[in-house]
Amino acid sequence: SQQGEEDPQALSIQEGENATMNCSYKTSINNLQWYRQNSGRGLVHLILIRSNEREKHSGRLRVTLDTSKKSSSLLITASRAADTASYFCATDRGGGNTPLVFGKGTRLSVIA
């Protein structure tokens, strides 16, 4: 069963614009993670935010977490064509040693 759901399913923007993707989840969590997948490749971990954190930055990435709404957002600022990829959120189930559950992803296209 799906724990995290990304929104939108697909997003197309111009180079230089900001891209925002959202993730909603159902149960309590210890942490939430974002991954990127380039076409034909495996997923790459981008950032992890713990349940007691509200915001985290990494380069051009900004992740927020609202545990009261069970939602997270990933903001990519000043997007580049190389940011074109699918982005997935993944959550644990808050129960300790349980594997992550991945959403279906948002496909981002950045047009040069």
Place this chain on the structure above:
Amino acid sequence: NAGVTQTPKFQVLKTGQSMTLQCAQDMNHNSMYWYRQDPGMGLRLIYYSASEGTTDKGEVPNGYNVSRLNKREFSLRLESAAPSQTSVYFCASSEQNNQPQHFGDGTRLSIL
């Protein structure tokens, strides 16, 4: 540093044939995972191994078996391949179950 290595990268099977997908990691991770990725379905967990000597079913285990051969290696076996098992298979590893995962580049499997 190779990370997670999957073999083979591509395979075509006939219905009823068997095969084993190999995965090895060189990061001394405790946990390893097998996923399948189908269009529109995101990543679905087939089996995982939280630590050497243990394996557990994921979301879609039917038709598959796994072996945690040692801490480095985790194999996935299809005993009697079916067309519904046509997919891209990813192996991943992490230090613990809810920690960031490192992915291989996948095995593209077609069953005719």
